[in-house]
Amino acid sequence: MVDVLVIGGGNAALCAALMAREAGASVLLLEASPREWRGGNSQHTRNLRCMHDAPQDVLVDAYPEEEYWQDLLKVTGGATDEALARLVIRASSRCRPWMRKHGVRFQPSLSGALHTARTNAFFMGGGKALVNAYFRSAEALGVRIRYEAPVQRLELREGRFVAAFVGDERIEARACVLAAGGFESNRDWLREAWGVNARGEHPADNFLIRGTRFNTGVLLKHMIDAGADTIGDPTQAHMVAIDARAPLYDGGICTRIDCVSLGVVVNRDAERFYDEGEDFWPKRYAIWGRLVAQQPGQIAWSIIDAKAVGRFMPPVFPGTQAGTLGELARGLGLDEARFVQTIEQYNAACRGGRFDHTALDDCRTVGLAPAKTHWARPIDTPPFYGYALRPGVTFTYLGLKVDARASVHFGGRPSSNLFVAGEMMAGNVLGKGYTAGVGMSIGTAFGRIAGTEAARAARTPQKEPVHAAA
Template sequence: MIDVLVIGGGNAALCAALMAREAGASVLLLEAAPREWRGGNSQHTRNLRCMHDAPQDVLLDAYPEEEFWQDLLKVTGGNTDEKLARLTIRASSTCRPWMRRHGVRFQPSLAGTLHLSRTNAFFMGGGKALVNAYYRSAENLGVRIRYDAPVDRLELRDGRFVAAFVGGERIEARACVLAAGGFESNREWLREAWGRNERGEWPADNFLIRGTRFNQGTLLKFMMGQGADIIGDPSQSHCVAIDARAPLYDGGICTRVDAVSLGVMVNREGLRFYDEGEDFWPKRYAIWGRLVALQPGQVGYCIIDSQAVGRFMPPVFPGVRADSLPELARALQLPEDAFMKTLTDYNAACRVGSFDHTVLDDCHTEGLTPVKSHWARPIDTPPFLGYALKPGITFTYLGLKTNEQAAVHFGGVPSDNLFVAGEMMAGNVLGKGYTAGVGMSIGTAFGRIAGTEAARAALKGEVHAAAA
């Protein structure tokens, strides 16, 4: 019999498989995707948010525990389990040597991501290189890997794992780690979570999926039906405003448009709807998907002028270009009068001091609702650019409640051989909001814990079985 069964194929699953194998357990990993699409959403990542008290190779200065915690507290609005959040934060300070041993390499932050050079360690080659390194290491260590192996149900007995089913095939194991992601690719479940808005629209019908098409939430729904303890709001997710021309699935980071804080955002009625300069982009970029989802037609338009060009990571798709603002409104098919009033009022409200996009500068608006708190400069220097944006779901936050041992709970009681990691439990730490790289911090921390605990449970059970 297998000691540890890992269900999933992304960062958290791989960390669990590697840790369990290093602890001496036999491990089988089941990845729902075919080999060429392996890695879940982790293949689209590029960095890990790391606590550190002094400069470390690619990380500048210091990013102490309390600052990390305060950043997380701010973006979640306090909707987080402090004990599990701090566990994640502390684990982020010690995981990189282990990651290197398994082939992950790091590099300094790229141009256009300098805000993250103190807080986030970037993977050389991005997330695809990271998951490839982990798969190579797992294979070298003797982890068995099966692709095209979606698990649709489990056999449970009194809160304990017994077996998993891939179609009609039953696979037994002494312990199991669930790391199969959220339900972001399940359109019906997204519809159910978001419902209809006051305009009678199904917002979810206009969502794009930044990540993998294989995260249908099948096991999450199964576990909910089996009475597992659940945490999180099904409508909350890592949701980013991405280019409306992005593909339905697997667009990843390159579909983002990072110019929002340098200009204004308007809806299809030509009206602004939120403070574009509230905080640094890495801390606020993930609120914009939800904000756009609440707008008519689930679409927003980022408007900048030539002053902003070169100050943000160039997007894959070129912006709509015009030599005047009225021409831009027509090109974007926005109501020209409303658009021009919005831009005229905004330009007049700007109080420009010392513009500096690397700090929370003193360029702001006065007498304007919503305010723009920082980086407010008149949009008056042609050419002008506009980007139509739609909500892009990366992963959902509804998940399984867990503890410091990464155990799945039933009626408040932790299972002694069923564990959870990654997006299936991220809602314990992320009740809402997001800050760059923290998803990988959660997946790495709880993947390693889940793998260690699963191996301990399996090997303990093996000893008892032998004694019997």
């Protein structure tokens, strides 16, 4: 029998496996994907949001706890557990030396990378390099790893973990960490959660999945059915407006369109529907997927002119380009008269002084609904560009309720040997909204906690309950 079983193969799972092994436990990690697709959504990440009180190697200035907390509070609208959120924030200031010890390397924020030089430490080589570094370190430490080993169900006894099942194979362990991701790749569950809108559409049918195809939520569903306490809304997710031409799965970072705050966004009716300049892009980029999901046909278009070029990370695929607004409308398949009217009304409403995309400037609209509150400049300099947008789901927020020990709860009581980390519990901190890099902060903090607690639980003698239920 192994001491600690870790179910999952992304950042949170790997942090748990490494911490448990460092604590002296024998560890088996079960990854659902083949080896070449290992790492879950973590392979598509780029950075970690880090609290720091002074400049640190790749991080400039300071990003203190209270500012981090206020940023999180703003994007979640208060839908967060403050104690657990602050635990994550403080942990983010202490984890990087440990990450380096396991082979992760950092680099400064790239120019145009969402203005994150002060708040986010970027992984050299991206998330794939981080995942590979952790797997190499885990193997060197003696963690056993099995690929193509999806867990469908657990054997539990009165809230205590006994065994996991991979098909008909029963795997026992003294303690277990669940880190198998959300349900974003389960189309049926997404359709059930989102239902049918007032237009008779199934919005989820038009969602693209930015991350792994292996996060189908089978284990999460099993835990809910087994009576584990849950938290979060199944329709809430890290959902970004991405290039409508992106693949159905695993498009990752490169599918994102980052010019929204530099222009306007219109829907299928060629109408604006939200303030594109509400706040800095790292704090607001993840609301746009949900906004697009609420539009007719779950599609929208980001519109810019030549003045915006060079001020954002360019998309992988070129947008539709035109010499006039009318020509652009025709190229996008939008009603030409309505589109031109929308842009001209916006142009006429633009007011303000000096444009500054690095600050909340005073370039705004007046007398326009919805307003654009910052970075509002007329779209009047050809060539003009349009990028079609679809909702891109990164991960879902419905998950298992936890405490500061990362324990799974049943009826309000924490399990003595079953823990959870990563997307399966991120809803405790992220009730809604997102800010760049916080998902990796949550996964790293709770992965490390879960691994430590699982190793401790494996060493603690337990009384065997009488009644069993699989």
